[in-house]
Amino acid sequence: MKLGIFIERDGVLNKVRTERQHQVTPMTHREFEINREILPLLKKLKAAGLILIATTNQPGLSDGSLSRRELDMMHQTLRRTLPLDDVVVCPHAEEDRCPCRKPKPGLLIEAKFKWHLDMDRSFVISDKWQDSEAARAAGCTSVLIKSPWVGTAHHDFLLPSFAAAVEKILQLQVPGPAVAV
Ligand SMILES: [Zn+2]
Secondary structure, eight states, rough: BBBBBEETTTTTBBBBBEETTEEEEOGGGOOOOGGGGGHHHHHHHHHHTTTEEEEOOOOOHHTTTSSSSHHHHHHHHHHHHHHHHHEEEEEEOOGGGOSSSSSSSSHHHHHHHHHHGGGGGGGGEEESSHHHHHHHHHTTTEEOOSSSTTOSSOEEEEEHHHHHHHHHHHHHHHHOOOOOO
């Protein structure tokens, strides 16, 4: 079984504007700006054999404020720029009561079956509490990056940066010392 790293898209993989204490998700490909400084860090995770999966809630698809075409273009650019294995999207609004809108774990569970992931040894990286809640429900370890959106719910680690999150995960991946026989 493989190990997965689920990474929140908005605010982690791509930049977002902040308005009135909320992140504003880009609605067009033109506005979509990738955090290129994380590329070497993602390459480190890839080199360790981990499956990298971007996850994102995009309720704009449900209410029509975000077009599928713009989103597809954003994700083509995302996958061309960063070494991601998959990008999984919840297209629903909160009132749709779907099983995949984070903090629900549906996106993680779907990827678990598709990629044959060992969830107990997989990780979620995000700047938001919704992802640590999804991680808890799916049985993964949550690594939050300090932000105004980490909330007070359970998380396993809270670290100052994406770089620190990656270092922590790689540290936890290192097998213990071999027992002499
Ligand atoms: Zn959904």
